[in-house]
Amino acid sequence: MDKLLIRGGRALHGTVMISGAKNAALPELCAALLTEEPVTLHNMPRLQDVATMRKLLDHMGVQTQTHGERGGMSLCAPDTINPEAPYELVKTMRASVLVLGPLLARFGRAKVSLPGGCAIGSRPVDQHIKGLCAMGAEISVQHGYMVAKLPAGRTRLQGARIATDMVTVTGTENFLMAAALAEGETILENAAQEPEIPDLAEMLIKMGARIEGHGTSRIRIQGVEALHGCTHQVVADRIETGTFLCAVAAAGGDVVLQHGRLDHLEAVVEKLLHAGVTVSAVPEGIRVQSAGAAQLKAQSFRTTEYPGFPTDMQAQFMALNAVAQGTSKVTETIFENRFMHVNELVRLGANIQIDGKVSLVEGVPRLSGATVMATDLRASASLVIAGLVAEGETLVDRIYHLDRGYDQMEAKLRTLGADIERLK
Ligand SMILES: CC(=O)N[C@H]1[C@@H](OP(=O)(O)OP(=O)(O)OC[C@H]2O[C@@H](n3ccc(=O)[nH]c3=O)[C@H](O)[C@@H]2O)O[C@H](CO)[C@@H](O)[C@@H]1O
Numbered sequence: 001m002d003k004l005l006i007r008g009g010r011a012l013h014g015t016v017m018i019s020g021a022k023n024a025a026l027p028e029l030c031a032a033l034l035t036e037e038p039v040t041l042h043n044m045p046r047l048q049d050v051a052t053m054r055k056l057l058d059h060m061g062v063q064t065q066t067h068g069e070r071g072g073m074s075l076c077a078p079d080t081i082n083p084e085a086p087y088e089l090v091k092t093m094r095a096s097v098l099v100l101g102p103l104l105a106r107f108g109r110a111k112v113s114l115p116g117g118c119a120i121g122s123r124p125v126d127q128h129i130k131g132l133c134a135m136g137a138e139i140s141v142q143h144g145y146m147v148a149k150l151p152a153g154r155t156r157l158q159g160a161r162i163a164t165d166m167v168t169v170t171g172t173e174n175f176l177m178a179a180a181l182a183e184g185e186t187i188l189e190n191a192a193q194e195p196e197i198p199d200l201a202e203m204l205i206k207m208g209a210r211i212e213g214h215g216t217s218r219i220r221i222q223g224v225e226a227l228h229g230c231t232h233q234v235v236a237d238r239i240e241t242g243t244f245l246c247a248v249a250a251a252g253g254d255v256v257l258q259h260g261r262l263d264h265l266e267a268v269v270e271k272l273l274h275a276g277v278t279v280s281a282v283p284e285g286i287r288v289q290s291a292g293a294a295q296l297k298a299q300s301f302r303t304t305e306y307p308g309f310p311t312d313m314q315a316q317f318m319a320l321n322a323v324a325q326g327t328s329k330v331t332e333t334i335f336e337n338r339f340m341h342v343n344e345l346v347r348l349g350a351n352i353q354i355d356g357k358v359s360l361v362e363g364v365p366r367l368s369g370a371t372v373m374a375t376d377l378r379a380s381a382s383l384v385i386a387g388l389v390a391e392g393e394t395l396v397d398r399i400y401h402l403d404r405g406y407d408q409m410e411a412k413l414r415t416l417g418a419d420i421e422r423l424k
């Protein structure tokens with residue numbers, strides 16, 4: 001199992017390229033199921049999750065092809081698709097549930113394994129099922145699978161008004177894709193507003209979908225009979241951007257994040273500015289300058305849906321707080337078990353106490369390197385940030401979690417001057 005060995009204490013300098021967003025690339029790969037015409041995506045990040053999604057689509061009979069250095073992928077989903085997502089592939093990646101909406105919309109049937117629990121929370125998909133049933137689908141759970149079909153005599157989903165009990169990102173994406181090919185109008189109330197949603201909507205519009213209001217909490221979709229192929233560029237990854245911002249803030253240095261989008265990270269940037277980090281827009285993207293964590297003030301924050309502070313940035317910002325001046329309160333409101341990095345940070349010398357949804361972080365002047373275990377994707381990133389500032393050697397084990405969602409993180413950090421290597 002691969003591990004990362006980090007020798008901490010080096011500031012970061014230079015330029016790093018931000019990759020395409022995992023959470024936009026995954027639904028956009030699934031959107032290719034909506035048409036028999038070829039779809040070409042650019043700026044596809046090199047991630048394990050993208051490879052898993054490709055494997056799943058290949059398994060169904062989608063023809064996929066990569067091309068070029070810059071992350072190009074073409075997909076073609078013929079009418080002969082086998083609309084089935086097996087447990088073996090779904091269990092390693094929850095985003096596989098994103099095939100459900102497009103399969104039902106185009107083929108009128110789907111059999112998709114229930115994803116099951118996840119380290120960060122139970123993450124049910126009841127809202128996905130409820131919304132698609134409101135559009136006329138019949139979905140039953142059999143032997144661990146969601147078995148979905150249209151009622152006899154129907155060939156298309158029906159437009160509906162869907163108001164989810166909570167804001168759900170992949171739920172909104174499933175409904176968007178399903179509604180694009182449904183008969184009549186669908187209105188999504190309480191829709192997610194994360195930048196990956198408008199990016200998917202823009203792609204669907206290029207395919208001929210009629211969508212309004214994406215990027216707001218109310219999205220209106222007029223279904224069309226067929227969609228066509230398109231070419232689309234995956235939006236830059238705001239969470240990778242935020243992770244590098246926190247890494248530079250903590251380790252100190254001066255870095256330009258090429259293609260980084262400040263407008264997608266306002267809640268995180270506001271906290272960094274209050275902490276004392278300099279973050280500015282430059283023609284290439286974002287420039288971040290920091291004197292290092294010891295000069296920064298810890299910041300309290302609470303995770304909420306976009307445009308609030310993203311849960312996917314909680315662990316990385318906590319690593320920064322762990323070595324900044326003062327006490328901070330970090331409240332996680334989205335997932336019930338997303339503090340698993342805390343005990344590992346404590347092994348590095350952090351002073352953090354968990355009380356339910358809240359972690360109290362007392363900044364310490366230094367961390368000391370140790371062997372730590374990555375427990376999930378963003379927890380891994382938080383341990384890497386901690387390793388960059390810790391004295392001595394930090395060994396981060398189980399980095400297959402990191403590889404799920406970061407495009408060559410250690411290579412990018414090395415170009416910025418970090419002493420980090422992958423041990424096989
Ligand atoms: C591939 C992808 O885009 N993943 C992101 C997506 O995950 P994902 O789309 O799975 O997260 P959701 O927005 O759906 O989850 C938000 C909350 O709603 C709950 N819920 C959700 C759906 C449902 O049917 N029932 C239910 O109870 C979840 O358990 C969670 O507590 O949004 C999360 C929240 O920003 C991010 O952390 C993930 O990185």
Ligand SMILES: C=C(OP(=O)(O)O)C(=O)O
Pocket residue numbers: 022023094095312377378405
């Ligand atoms: C939780 C995440 O991803 P996923 O929904 O794919 O598990 C994440 O990107 O931090």
